[in-house]
Amino acid sequence: MKVLVTGGNGFLGRRLVAALLERGAVTGADGAEHEIERIVVSDVGPGIAPPLEDPRIDLRLGDFSERSAAAALLDADTGAVFHLAAVVSGEAEQNFDLGMRINFHGSVRLLDAIRARGTCPRLVFTSSVAAYGGDMPEVIEDSTILTPQTSYGSQKAAVEMLINDYSRKGFVDGRALRLPTVVVRPGKANAAASSFASAIIREPLEGRAYACPVAEEAGVWLLSPRRVVESFLHAASLPAEAFGMSRALSLPGMTVTVGEMVAALREVAGDRVAGRLTFERDPFIEKIVYGWATRFRPERALAMGFAPDADFRSVVEAFIEDDLGRRFAA
Amino acid sequence: MKVLVTGGNGFLGRRLVAALLERGAVTGADGAEHEIERIVVSDVGPGIAPPLEDPRIDLRLGDFSERSAAAALLDADTGAVFHLAAVVSGEAEQNFDLGMRINFHGSVRLLDAIRARGTCPRLVFTSSVAAYGGDMPEVIEDSTILTPQTSYGSQKAAVEMLINDYSRKGFVDGRALRLPTVVVRPGKANAAASSFASAIIREPLEGRAYACPVAEEAGVWLLSPRRVVESFLHAASLPAEAFGMSRALSLPGMTVTVGEMVAALREVAGDRVAGRLTFERDPFIEKIVYGWATRFRPERALAMGFAPDADFRSVVEAFIEDDLGRRFAA
Numbered sequence: 310m311k312v313l314v315t316g317g318n319g320f321l322g323r324r325l326v327a328a329l330l331e332r333g334a335v336t337g338a339d340g341a342e343h344e345i346e347r348i349v350v351s352d353v354g355p356g357i358a359p360p361l362e363d364p365r366i367d368l369r370l371g372d373f374s375e376r377s378a379a380a381a382l383l384d385a386d387t388g389a390v391f392h393l394a395a396v397v398s399g400e401a402e403q404n405f406d407l408g409m410r411i412n413f414h415g416s417v418r419l420l421d422a423i424r425a426r427g428t429c430p431r432l433v434f435t436s437s438v439a440a441y442g443g444d445m446p447e448v449i450e451d452s453t454i455l456t457p458q459t460s461y462g463s464q465k466a467a468v469e470m471l472i473n474d475y476s477r478k479g480f481v482d483g484r485a486l487r488l489p490t491v492v493v494r495p496g497k498a499n500a501a502a503s504s505f506a507s508a509i510i511r512e513p514l515e516g517r518a519y520a521c522p523v524a525e526e527a528g529v530w531l532l533s534p535r536r537v538v539e540s541f542l543h544a545a546s547l548p549a550e551a552f553g554m555s556r557a558l559s560l561p562g563m564t565v566t567v568g569e570m571v572a573a574l575r576e577v578a579g580d581r582v583a584g585r586l587t588f589e590r591d592p593f594i595e596k597i598v599y600g601w602a603t604r605f606r607p608e609r610a611l612a613m614g615f616a617p618d619a620d621f622r623s624v625v626e627a628f629i630e631d632d633l634g635r636r637f638a639a
Numbered sequence: 640m641k642v643l644v645t646g647g648n649g650f651l652g653r654r655l656v657a658a659l660l661e662r663g664a665v666t667g668a669d670g671a672e673h674e675i676e677r678i679v680v681s682d683v684g685p686g687i688a689p690p691l692e693d694p695r696i697d698l699r700l701g702d703f704s705e706r707s708a709a710a711a712l713l714d715a716d717t718g719a720v721f722h723l724a725a726v727v728s729g730e731a732e733q734n735f736d737l738g739m740r741i742n743f744h745g746s747v748r749l750l751d752a753i754r755a756r757g758t759c760p761r762l763v764f765t766s767s768v769a770a771y772g773g774d775m776p777e778v779i780e781d782s783t784i785l786t787p788q789t790s791y792g793s794q795k796a797a798v799e800m801l802i803n804d805y806s807r808k809g810f811v812d813g814r815a816l817r818l819p820t821v822v823v824r825p826g827k828a829n830a831a832a833s834s835f836a837s838a839i840i841r842e843p844l845e846g847r848a849y850a851c852p853v854a855e856e857a858g859v860w861l862l863s864p865r866r867v868v869e870s871f872l873h874a875a876s877l878p879a880e881a882f883g884m885s886r887a888l889s890l891p892g893m894t895v896t897v898g899e900m901v902a903a904l905r906e907v908a909g910d911r912v913a914g915r916l917t918f919e920r921d922p923f924i925e926k927i928v929y930g931w932a933t934r935f936r937p938e939r940a941l942a943m944g945f946a947p948d949a950d951f952r953s954v955v956e957a958f959i960e961d962d963l964g965r966r967f968a969a
Contacts, residue, residue, distance in 0.1 A: 405808060413801075443884030444782075452776065454784045456803070456885045463804035467797040471743075473786070474793035478735060554773030555786045 310335070310343035311387045315373050315419070316394035317348070318356030320494060321435070324538045325391055326350055330363050336546045337388030338430045338482065351382050351394065357496060374415025379422035389545055390432045390481075392419060398439055398461035399501045405460055412464035420471060424480035432472065433544045434485040436557060438530060440466040441487075441602045449605040451559065458600070469557040476549070476556045484544040484552065489532040489562030489605075493628040502597040506531060509567065510574055510625055513585035516638030522591035525568035528603035532562040532617060533624045535631065540615050551613050559607045561617040573621040577629070578637055640665070640673035641717045645703050645749070646724035647678070648686030650824060651765070654868045655721055656680055660693050666876045667718030668760045668812065681712050681724065687826060704745025709752035719875055720762045720811075722749060728769055728791035729831045735790055742794035750801060754810035762802065763874045764815040766887060768860060770796040771817075771932045779935040781889065788930070799887040806879070806886045814874040814882065819862040819892030819935075822900075823958040832927040836861060839897065840904055840955055843915035846968030852921035855898035858933035862892040862947060863954040865961065870945050881943050889937045891947040903951040907959070908967055 312335055316322045326348055329335060337343040349367045360368070373379055373394055383390075394411065395401075401408025416434070423430060439462030440455045457463045465487075472483035494507040498519070505521050506529045512519035532540075540560050552558070575583035607615075618624050629637055642665055646652040656678055659665060667673040679697045690698070703709055703724055713720075724741065725731075731738025746764070753760060769792030770785045787793045795817075802813035824837040828849070835851050836859045842849035862870075870890050882888070905913035937945075948954050959967055 446782065452774075452784050454782050455800075456887075457800070458807065458884065460804050460808065463800045467800040470785075470787070470793045470797040470800070474790050477788065477793075478790065554788065557786075 310337050310345060310389070311347045311349060311384050312345055313349045313351065313382050313387055313390045315351045315382075315390075315392045317350030318352035318354065319393060320496070321491065321534060321537055322350070322352065322391075322393045323356060323358060323361065324534055325393070325541055326361055326366070328538050328542060330361070330365060332542070335389050335542070336431060338428055339388075340548060343388055349382055349387070374411050374418060376418070379415075379419040380425065383422055383426050385426070385428060387426070387428065388430050390419075390423065390430050391541055391545075392416065392432060392434045395435065396461070397501060398437075398459055399499075401461040401464065402459055408460045408464055412461065413467060416468040417471060420475050420481060424475065429479060429482055431545050432481045432483040433541050434468065434472055434483060436465040436469050436485045436487045437462060438487055438489055438559065438602055440469065442600065445602055447604060449559065449602045451607065451609045473556045482549055483556045484547070485557040486540060486544055487557065487559040488537060489530045489560060491534055491537055492529065492531040492624060493533070493632070495632040502594050503529075505567075505594070506570075509570055509586055510628060513574060513582045514578060514629065514633060514637040516585075518585045518587070520587045520589040521567060522589060522594040523567060523598050524588065524590055524595070525566060525571070527567045527595070527598055528564050529567070529570075530562045530564055530601070530603045530605060531624075532560060533627055535627050536616065536618050543615060547613060553609075558610050558613070558615070559605055561607045561610050561615050562605065563617045563621070564603050565621050570621055573625050576622055577625045579639060581639060582637065640667050640675060640719070641677045641679060641714050642675055643679045643681065643712050643717055643720045645681045645712075645720075645722045647680030648682035648684065649723060650826065651821065651864060651867055652680070652682065652721075652723045653686060653688060653691065654864055655723070655871055656691060656696070658868050658872065660691070660695060662872070665719050665872070666761060668758055670878060673718055679712055679717070704741050704748060706748070709745075709749040710755065713752055713756050715756070715758060717756070717758065718760050720749075720753065720760050721871060721875075722746065722762060722764045725765065726791070727831060728767075728789055729829075731791040731794065732789055738790045738794055742791065743797060746798040747801060750805050750811060754805060759809060759812055761875050762811045762813040763871050764798065764802055764813060766795040766799050766815045766817045767792060768817050768819055768889065768932055770799065772930065775932055777934060779889065779932045781937065781939045803886045812879055813886045814877070815887040816870060816874055817887065817889040818867060819860045819890060821864055821867055822859065822861040822954060823863070823962070825962040832924050833859075835897075835924070836900075839900055839916055840958060843904060843912045844908060844959065844963060844967040846915075848915045848917070850917045850919040851897060852919060852924040853897060853928050854918065854920055854925070855896060855901070857897045857925070857928055858894050859897070859900075860892045860894055860931070860933045860935060861954075862890060863957055865957050866946065866948050873945060877943060883939075888940050888943070888945070889935055891937045891940050891945050892935065893947045893951070894933050895951050900951055903955050906952055907955045909969065911969060912967065
């Protein structure tokens with residue numbers, strides 16, 4: 310069986326592809342496990358990490374959102390699609406046309422290409438907690454309305470609606486997962502408002518000073534990259550009936566304050582590492598961050614077997630193990 | 640100033656156009672009332688009723704959803720757009736491609752054409768209670784998630800998301816209204832599951848027998864055509880700030896059972912008219928109808944000055960006045 314991973318050279322896509330290669334099998338359109346003969350890895354560029362070496366990888370560099378591009382990524386035996394390709398929130402906000410083209414129209418074209426194939430593969434789609442926003446209750450329930458306040462969140466929420474309907478009609482067997490903020494992200498600190506949530510762990514561990522732009526009280530709803538990839542595979546493995554009346558789901562995460570994150574860093578890596586952090590509050594960033602949903606009660610997902618991280622200490626340890634080669638700059 | 644009404648020859652579009660002509664003015668992009676110089680009435684066909692005669696009407700027959708069609712309907716002085724054109728729920732369910740083309744892609748193209756004009760007109764969009772569905776609470780709150788279970792509802796919900804975002808970005812000044820079931824609709828009984836809700840009033844008043852396919856206990860969340868048109872005009876008149884963090888809104892309606900509707904009919908038109916009704920329960924229709932949301936608490940809309948009908952008797956009386964020329968078949 311073939312598997313398609315869009316955005317497969319990205320931070321999460323690469324981990325997913327590695328996990329798929331290691332498992333060697335994935336659930337197909339018929340609900341049974343199938344050996345993976347080939348993983349079509351679609352991305353616009355090679356990504357920052359060195360390419361994964363495996364004869365089962367079929368790398369296709371190009372823009373999946375272009376007309377007919379999605380069709381060329383699918384085969385009669387493509388049994389599972391992981392649609393991760395997206396323009397991130399900051400970029401979708403600054404470049405509206407790009408966000409619409411990739412996150413929205415590209416996703417619709419992918420759905421139509423899947424429909425045209427007629428094989429109804431499983432589709433795991435990365436939606437986001439950014440689909441929530443506006444006047445929110447203190448705790449987000451599974452029944453809480455989506456009123457996104459960013460273009461990124463709006464595009465994700467609109468695609469969720471279509472995935473539900475294309476699934477109801479039997480054109481695809483979709484599963485849309487609203488990811489919490491993924492922490493710890495490797496790479497460099499960037500202009501995204503959520504950048505601090507990974508940077509306060511990553512930068513000190515890599516020996517760099519970092520000025521956190523939000524107060525210790527700021528909370529984040531987060532999930533580790535390991536758990537995200539496990540959630541992708543779990544979502545693909547569940548029978549359609551498990552989703553009931555909606556194919557979209559808020560993944561479980563945990564609410565952690567910056568103060569708690571720093572305490573865990575200190576516990577794992579010591580005072581010297583934690584001492585590389587300072588606080589320089591940025592009212593612009595704080596305003597965005599305090600507008601985010603930080604408390605959820607994702608009962609459906611928990612009942613379906615999705616799981617958050619055990620605690621934040623284990624998130625830090627997993628980062629050191631997976632991304633720093635088990636060593637950090639003490 | 641110019642006004643665009645898509646679906647302007649339809650049942651609601653025609654009433655809206657008549658109301659606009661009578662008022663002679665509407666709120667424009669600047670928030671001020673402007674005299675209506677021209678109403679561009681867009682529709683695929685002439686509609687069932689004789690055309691409205693007014694020199695201010697500029698009738699454009701054709702499919703608004705075709706590429707570049709929407710742009711041709713807009714001018715530099717189009718200050719208000721009422722986007723009513725849609726394929727109805729039964730048709731969108733049976734003909735998925737048609738529903739996607741008109742209700743979804745057509746609406747996106749209209750939004751993009753408005754954006755390209757750069758004048759940020761007010762836009763009133765007809766969404767629907769069909770945007771709700773699935774596992775619903777007993778009473779739908781403004782904070783209840785949209786999990787539509789029809790293609791029609793999914794298409795409407797997806798467009799709501801984009802209208803919110805295009806409005807937030809300043810490309811359009813949108814207002815999406817989720818209409819209750821509109822009762823009493825003139826015309827013939829049709830295959831739509833909601834057809835009975837109008838037919839049990841209309842058919843007996845026009846001297847025809849009618850077999851109601853659902854039990855007297857069946858409830859409907861409804862709004863009269865008069866109130867719908869008032870709601871369109873009210874929505875266009877409100878300042879953007881009144882909508883807060885979401886441009887989408889469930890309109891107030893009232894929950895009426897079939898039994899209560901029949902009682903009102905009997906009160907207004909007598910036993911002989913009500914006697915033209917029989918009950919022949921249809922399990923297929925009942926299953927659909929009992930899946931609908933019938934109880935809402937539309938607090939935002941009520942606070943913003945939208946109003947339901949006073950009682951169902953007045954809905955029956957308004958139908959006799961507006962659609963039957965004040966006479967019925969006693």
